[in-house]
Amino acid sequence: MGKNGESPKDEITPIDLKSALEERYLAYALSTIMHRALPDVRDGLKPVHRRIMHAMRLLRLDPDRGYVKCARIVGDVMGKFHPHGDSAIYDALVRLAQSFSVRYPLVDGQGNFGNVDGDNAAAMRYTEAKMTEVASLLLEGIAEDAVDFRDTYNEEDREPVVLPGAFPNLLANGSSGIAVGMATNIPPHNAAELCDAALHLIKHPNTKSRDLMRFVPGPDFPTGGIIVESADSMAEAYETGRGGFRVRARWHKEDLGRGNWVAVVTEIPYQVQKSRLIEKTAELLLSRKLPLLEDIADESAEDIRIVLTPKSRAVDPELLMESLFRLTDLESRVSLNMNVLSGGKVPGVLSLADCLLQWLEHRKDVLIRRSRHRLGKIEQRLEVLGGLLIAYLNLDEVIRIIREEDEPKQELIQTFDLTDVQANAILDMRLRNLRKLEEMEIRREHENLTEEKAGLEALLASDEEQWKTISGQIREVRKTFGPKTDLGRRRTDFGDAPAKDLAAIHEAMIEKEPVTVVLSKKGWARALKGHLADMSNLSFKDGDGLKVAFHAQTTDKILVMSRFGRVYTIGADRLPGGRGAGEPIRIMVDMENDDDIVTAFVHKPGARRLMVSKAGYGFVGVEDDLVANTRKGKQALNVKAPDEAAFAVPVTGGTVAIVGENRKMLVFPVEQVAELTRGKGVRLQRYKDGGVSDVQVFNLSDGLTWHDSAGRSFTRSNEELLEWKGDRAMTGRMVPKGFPKSGKFDG
Structure with missing residues (x-):
C-alpha cells in the first residue's frame, strides 16, 4: 500500500508513448550531435579531444617538458572531465598522435602508437605522451579569460567550452563523425595555405569559396598521394560544403635493366590500411582478375614501398596501374561534408569561406x-x-x-x-x-x-x-608551418588521370582466354573453354536446344538482342562455365517476363549491324551505340506488337538480300537503308501476309551464297541476280531454284 492507504497503482502517472519517445530520442540525438560526433567550427575539436588537451595542459605536458604515461592522462580525463570508457579516450588520444592519421599531430607520442598497416597501439600503461607545438597554439591564452568555462559533469571542476584555437585546426586536421540523422567528414588541408586564405579574407571578407582555391587548391593528406579530381568539381564541393575527392597512390616505374621493370608505390591514399590493400590485391591476383600483374610485394620499412611486378616487360605500366586503380584501394574517394557546430551550438553545412x-x-x-x-x-x-x-x-x-x-x-x-x-x-x-x-x-x-x-x-x-x-x-x-618546414610542406599533389582507352582498361582487368559462347532456345547461356569446332555434342535441358553458338574471348562483350528490340551487354567473363546448362540470361540482365532472346553476337568496335523486325522494317546501326553499361540494356529497334525484333546481321558488304515467309526474295543496295542509333527504321520488303524469313548482307561481286539442308553450297553471281535486284520496300520475286525450303540462307 502507498501513503494514506493508496495502492501503488494510483501513484502511476500515465504518459503518452509517442511524446515520451520523441522527447527522449531528441535528447539523445542532441547529445550525440553536440557532445560526441560533430566538431566545433572554432577549434575543430570534439569534446573528447578538447578534454584531452585541457587535461594535458593541467598536467603541464608542454612540448619542452618530459613525457608522462598515457594511462595517467586517460585517468585524469576520465575522472575529471569525460565520464566514458577509458578505451574510447585512449583511442582518441592515439589518433591525435598518429602522423599518418592527423596532418598536424596534437600529441607527441613516445612508444608504439600503431602504424599505417592498421596495427593497434600498445596499451596505455606502456606509451607516453606530451603536447606538440600545435596543441600549445590551440591552448594559447586559455588562462587569460580567452574562452568561457563551464562545470564538469560532476560539478567538481571547470572545463573550457571551446579552446582559443590560434591554429586553423578544423580544416588543417579535418574531422569525421556520424551523429543522429547527420554526419561530418572534413579532409585535412595545408595550414600555410589556410593561413594565406584567412589573411585574404580579412582584407576581402566577401570572397567566394571557389576564389579561395588559389590559396587552398585542395586537401593535403598526411599520407600524400595525388588528387585526380577536376578543379570544377572541387570548387563546387568547397562552395556547397559537400562533395568528394578522388585520391590515387603515388607510384613510379623502376627499371631493372634489360627492358625489365617494376612499378613501385611510395604513397597510398588517406585512411587506407596498407596490409588490407596488399591482401585485397593478392586476392584479386589469385582470382585472376589482374591478368597484367605477376606479383605484389611489400618492401616497406619506415617509408612505404609496395613493389608491383608485371606479367611481362611488354605490359604498358600506365595500363597496369589503371587496372589496379579501378579494382583496388590504390585509388579511393575521400568525401567532403563540412557539417560542423557553429558557435558550438547550431549544426550546419558550411562552405570553405564560412569555416x-x-x-x-x-x-x-x-x-x-x-x-x-x-x-x-x-x-x-x-x-x-x-x-x-x-x-x-x-x-x-x-x-x-x-x-x-x-x-x-x-x-x-x-x-x-x-x-x-x-x-x-x-x-x-x-x-x-x-x-x-x-x-x-x-x-x-x-x-x-x-x-x-x-x-x-x-x-x-x-x-x-x-x-x-x-x-x-x-x-x-x-x-x-610554412612550405619550407618539414611539417608544413605540401604532401599531396594534383594530377590528371591518364586518358586511357576504357576498352583497353577493361581488357587489362580480365585474363584473355578463348571461349565458345552457347545460347539455348530457352535463353540459357554458358561459356565453354576453348574454341569448339563441333557443336553437335552440346547437351541441353529436356525440351531445349541450341539457338546460337560462336567463338569469343573472355575480354569480349556479348550483345544480346531481345524480341522487344532491346540490346543487353554481358561481359564474356561473367558467363558461367561449361558445366551443366549454364544460367538463364534473365538473371544476368533486367529483362521483362514476356520478353525472349532473339540472337547474340560478339561486339566488335566500329562494326555495323542491320537491325530487322519481323514485319520487314529495319535500319543500320553501329555496334558501339548498342553497348549498355547497365543491366537494363538499350532500346535499339522500336517495335509494336504483333511486330517484334527478328535479326541483327553484320554489314559485311554493300548489298542486302532479304527473303520473306512468302518465299519472295529482294536484293537492293544497303545504302538505301537509313543509319540510326535507334528507331523503327525503314521498310525493307513489302508483304501482303507474314514477314521476314531471313536476311543477309553480302558483296555483290562475290555473289549470293546459300546452303541447303544437306550442306551443299550454291552461289548466284551478280548477273544471275538481275531479276531479284530492285529498290528497298519492293515485294521481290520468288526465290531462285535450289533455295532451301526452310527459307533460310543456311538451310
Whole structure:
C-alpha cells in the first residue's frame, strides 16, 4: 500500500508513448550531435579531444617538458572531465598522435602508437605522451579569460567550452563523425595555405569559396598521394560544403635493366590500411582478375614501398596501374561534408569561406577577451605601483606612521589619499625593497605598463587594429608551418588521370582466354573453354536446344538482342562455365517476363549491324551505340506488337538480300537503308501476309551464297541476280531454284 492507504497503482502517472519517445530520442540525438560526433567550427575539436588537451595542459605536458604515461592522462580525463570508457579516450588520444592519421599531430607520442598497416597501439600503461607545438597554439591564452568555462559533469571542476584555437585546426586536421540523422567528414588541408586564405579574407571578407582555391587548391593528406579530381568539381564541393575527392597512390616505374621493370608505390591514399590493400590485391591476383600483374610485394620499412611486378616487360605500366586503380584501394574517394557546430551550438553545412570566417571571428573574440583581461591586470598593477611610488616620495612619514600609529593602514589611507589595495601593498613591502634601485625599477615598470595600457585601449577601440593584430598572429603561424618546414610542406599533389582507352582498361582487368559462347532456345547461356569446332555434342535441358553458338574471348562483350528490340551487354567473363546448362540470361540482365532472346553476337568496335523486325522494317546501326553499361540494356529497334525484333546481321558488304515467309526474295543496295542509333527504321520488303524469313548482307561481286539442308553450297553471281535486284520496300520475286525450303540462307 502507498501513503494514506493508496495502492501503488494510483501513484502511476500515465504518459503518452509517442511524446515520451520523441522527447527522449531528441535528447539523445542532441547529445550525440553536440557532445560526441560533430566538431566545433572554432577549434575543430570534439569534446573528447578538447578534454584531452585541457587535461594535458593541467598536467603541464608542454612540448619542452618530459613525457608522462598515457594511462595517467586517460585517468585524469576520465575522472575529471569525460565520464566514458577509458578505451574510447585512449583511442582518441592515439589518433591525435598518429602522423599518418592527423596532418598536424596534437600529441607527441613516445612508444608504439600503431602504424599505417592498421596495427593497434600498445596499451596505455606502456606509451607516453606530451603536447606538440600545435596543441600549445590551440591552448594559447586559455588562462587569460580567452574562452568561457563551464562545470564538469560532476560539478567538481571547470572545463573550457571551446579552446582559443590560434591554429586553423578544423580544416588543417579535418574531422569525421556520424551523429543522429547527420554526419561530418572534413579532409585535412595545408595550414600555410589556410593561413594565406584567412589573411585574404580579412582584407576581402566577401570572397567566394571557389576564389579561395588559389590559396587552398585542395586537401593535403598526411599520407600524400595525388588528387585526380577536376578543379570544377572541387570548387563546387568547397562552395556547397559537400562533395568528394578522388585520391590515387603515388607510384613510379623502376627499371631493372634489360627492358625489365617494376612499378613501385611510395604513397597510398588517406585512411587506407596498407596490409588490407596488399591482401585485397593478392586476392584479386589469385582470382585472376589482374591478368597484367605477376606479383605484389611489400618492401616497406619506415617509408612505404609496395613493389608491383608485371606479367611481362611488354605490359604498358600506365595500363597496369589503371587496372589496379579501378579494382583496388590504390585509388579511393575521400568525401567532403563540412557539417560542423557553429558557435558550438547550431549544426550546419558550411562552405570553405564560412569555416574560415567563423574561425576568424572566434580569433577576434579571443583577442578582445584577452586584451580586456590584460587591461584589467595592468590597471590592478598600476594601482599598486601608484601606491608604492607615493610611499617612496614620502618614505620617512610612511615609516613613522607604521612605527607609531595603532591603525597604520587607516592612517596611511587618510594621510596620502590611498586605496585599500595601495595601503596593503605598502604594508606588505619588504625592507629590502626600499633601496633606490627598486624605486627606479618601479617607475620604469609604471611607465611601460601605462604605455601598454594605452596600446590595449587603442586596440579595443579600433576594429582595424584588431584585424591587424590577428593578421600578425596568423602570419606567425604561417611562418611556423610554412612550405619550407618539414611539417608544413605540401604532401599531396594534383594530377590528371591518364586518358586511357576504357576498352583497353577493361581488357587489362580480365585474363584473355578463348571461349565458345552457347545460347539455348530457352535463353540459357554458358561459356565453354576453348574454341569448339563441333557443336553437335552440346547437351541441353529436356525440351531445349541450341539457338546460337560462336567463338569469343573472355575480354569480349556479348550483345544480346531481345524480341522487344532491346540490346543487353554481358561481359564474356561473367558467363558461367561449361558445366551443366549454364544460367538463364534473365538473371544476368533486367529483362521483362514476356520478353525472349532473339540472337547474340560478339561486339566488335566500329562494326555495323542491320537491325530487322519481323514485319520487314529495319535500319543500320553501329555496334558501339548498342553497348549498355547497365543491366537494363538499350532500346535499339522500336517495335509494336504483333511486330517484334527478328535479326541483327553484320554489314559485311554493300548489298542486302532479304527473303520473306512468302518465299519472295529482294536484293537492293544497303545504302538505301537509313543509319540510326535507334528507331523503327525503314521498310525493307513489302508483304501482303507474314514477314521476314531471313536476311543477309553480302558483296555483290562475290555473289549470293546459300546452303541447303544437306550442306551443299550454291552461289548466284551478280548477273544471275538481275531479276531479284530492285529498290528497298519492293515485294521481290520468288526465290531462285535450289533455295532451301526452310527459307533460310543456311538451310
